[in-house]
Amino acid sequence: MLTLASRLRALDDAALRRMIGLRRVSAHGIHDFFDLAEALLDPDAIESTLSRLDRSTLAVLAVAGELGAPSLATLVESLADLGHDTLDAADIAARVDRLEELMLLVAVDGTVRPYPAVTAQLRGWPARGLPSAADLAGVPAPTPLAPLSATDGRFTERLAAERAFAAVSSIAELLTELAREPARELSRGGLGLPDTKRLSAVMGIDVDEVAPLVSVAARAELIVLAGGYWGQSPAGEEWLVNGAATRWAVLAGSWLDALPTDVREILAQRPGVAWGDALHRFVAWLYPAGGAWMDERIAVFARDAELIGITARQATSAAGASVLVGDLDAAVATITASLPAEVGTVYLQHDLSIVAPGPLSSSIDARLRTFADVESRELASTYRLSGASVNRALAAGEDAESLLAFLASISVTGIPQPVDYLIRDAADRYGRVRVGALHPDDPDGASYVSSDDAALLGAIAVDQTFTPLGLSPVSATRLQSALPAHTVFWALTDARYPVAAEDAAGTIVHPRRHEFTAAPRTDLPDPSIALVETLRATDGGEAKAANAWLARQLDAAIKHRQTVSVSVRMPDGEVVDYLLEPASVGGGRFRARDRRADIERTLPLSSIVSITPAP
Known part of the structure; x- marks a missing residue:
């Protein structure tokens, strides 16, 4: 231990911190280099x-x-x-x-x-x-991971492409829904059942698949947890307007970045093979003492690889093989050829439905969602227009002309008269109800609801949906609530009233329902820095270290009531051996009973040459 303690003392601070990190040393109970050596x-x-x-x-x-x-x-x-x-x-x-x-x-x-x-x-x-x-x-390695047959390879590619498309589509729905309504993270971890069911319905997947896909999206930083709620991040908004292959590349890249280096090395050396039991046998051979922790690492990343199409039925896809060797460009090229081609046109129907004949371009899909609701999400998706959906776009800053111009640019059937009428009527009605803060310098204070349409305002006043808002009339054209304006505004919006938010000057503003969630940056202190500072502060040089080591040996002998042979250098340079029973150590001296002379001796630690257990 003395050799190791001396070696640790000789390291510079950077090397010492690195070693502490590599060995996962806890600072608890470590006060000097001997404690650290003992812990190692x-x-x-x-x-x-x-x-x-x-x-x-x-x-x-x-x-x-x-x-x-x-x-x-x-x-x-x-x-x-x-x-x-x-x-x-x-x-x-x-x-x-x-x-x-x-x-x-x-x-x-x-x-x-x-x-x-x-x-x-x-x-x-x-x-x-x-x-x-x-x-x-x-002992040689077990049988190498088996390569796929041509038939299995074709099946793997088809299934992997389907899973890649499904994952990208489901996560797009997840981001869109979380932008509308964040999901609460439970204190014990994971989403609550109501939010899980809501997201399951929106994403078009089973309830059990929600948590893994939330994990995939979080790892890619498309969603972040802040204030106990999962919400869309700025990176998530940018991701939504990219093409399907680019979206998939983000998911695959984040999977690869998070893949432990040792696992990546195992798989990268054997791309294009079946995983399964053969992989677990190989990992057990490669890490003979790894045990459950390595199996768990493999299991988590294998699950996510299946979800996003890097593998299919535990066999690596061609795109997945490129990901494993770090060639994302080749992976994108492969997955692009496998995914269904995107379309840029739709069919507008007289029943106010919008039918896409294939997977829509991401930018078009994102724009459509701002003023139409998704009815079905398959290779051919269906959207539906309504007064409420159009009002949602108007509240975000659109107007009738911008919406009609966009639809005209993507429709192969023109704009049916019912569609034109719906949009223009919604635009004409928009803003008939206004919501604002009573005190503009206090946006979280009381608010008002105003309208020149007394009948419409009366309907709002007696609507039982708004009982929690505590709306009370203050005039024929105004109601008042103790709740903030944004709460009242979104309550009226959800109830499909033609409501607009306004500022103190009466100008219509376009609030965002949920602000983008920024990933919290918590710069936690490196515990190794404090530990190294403690070690340096207690280190008094070679002489003090030697005395500390002798004291530690004597303390151990006292604790175990062990007789020791102590070699002491006398003032004339002669070395004398004593057979002692140590009693105490302190102040640079130790007290012990001499077994041979049957007397008590007090000796300076600086004179001790060596200490060995007595035979």
């Missing part, structure tokens, strides 16, 4: 680190431990003799460097020396059903 050599801490090492790295560590302190050349030769398939000395040297960075061994004077506690941990593996040093080096 704790059996549980060693096992946790070993569980995250691949088989070849473990073989290097275990074989070096069996050999004691081999040179790199001897280590390479021994690994080869055991059947290790990596004979490149540079590769072995790189693994030694990584193990040294993890403080599992020390490479000095051309030798590789694992710490005894690490070697002891590995030697105990066979008794727990884990591989020995010889097994780590010599």
Whole structure:
């Protein structure tokens, strides 16, 4: 431990923080470098680190431990003799460097020396059903992941394309709905059942599929959680106007970025193959101590890969193979050829329906949704116009001419008279009811509802839907509410009244129902910085460290009532050995009973040369 503590002291702050992060060291209970060394050599801490090492790295560590302190050349030769398939000395040297960075061994004077506690941990593996040093080096990998047949490959491509299209479409519906009405995150995590059912209906998927797709969208930062609610992000709005292939690339790219490096390396080396049980067997071989944590990582990312078409029935698609090797451009080209072609025209019907003969261009679809409701979402989607849907667009800043001009530009059937009439009538009626803040400098204060149409205002006043608003008449043309203007405005909008919001000057304004949610940026302090500062503050140099180590050994002897042999350098330079029973340590001295002379001695720590357990 003294050797490791001295080595830790010699690291610069950056290297020390990196090591603390790599070993996942908790600052709890660590006050000096000896505490840190003790924490690193704790059996549980060693096992946790070993569980995250691949088989070849473990073989290097275990074989070096069996050999004691081999040179790199001897280590390479021994690994080869055991059947290790990596004979490149540079590769072995790189693994030694990584193990040294993890403080599992020390490479000095051309030798590789694992710490005894690490070697002891590995030697105990066979008794727990884990591989020995010889097994780590010599047992070959299981049967490689099987390549797909031509028939299976065609099926995989077709199914993957369908899933990619379905995921993009469902997440588009998710974003649109969350922009309209955010979904609450429960305190224990996950969405509540009412919100889940609402999103399930909008997205056209089963209830069980909502949470995974919400996770996919959140990982891509298309939606963010703020104030306990999931809402659309600015990135989500930009995503909605992109083409289907570009949308898919965002989902695939975020999946790849979040994929653990070790898992990515496994899959990238074997693109175009079936995953399934063969992958789990390979992972179990590659990470023999990985256990459930590695299986769980594989399971989560395999689920999401299936959802977005990177795989289909646990087989990698052509686009997915390109994603795994990091070539998103090739993946987009592949998925573009697989997805149904987008269309840019629609059929306007006299019954106020709008029929798209295929998947609509994203920009057209986004614009249509602002003033028409989606009735069905398949390859050929159907939208429907209504007074309420048109009023929604008018509240967002559209007018009759802009809506009619847009429809004329995409319709192959012209604009039927009922459509023209509906839009112009809604525009004429829009703003017959106005909502504003009673005190403009307090937008969250009381509000008013006004209209020159006394009959319409009277209908609002007696509408039982608005009882929670507490509307009370103050004149023939005005009602008043203690609630904010935006609350009253959206309540009237939902009830399909021709309402407009206005400012203090009476000018119509176009409020957004839910402001874009910005991803919260919480810069959490790095705990390793405080830990390193603590370690440096308690470090008094080599002399103090040596005394601290002696004191620690004596404390252990006192705790376990252990007799020790203490070598003490006398003033004349002679070294005298005492057989002592330590009683206490403090003030740079320790007090003990001399077993041979049967007297009590008090000795300065600075005079002690060594301490060893008595036989």
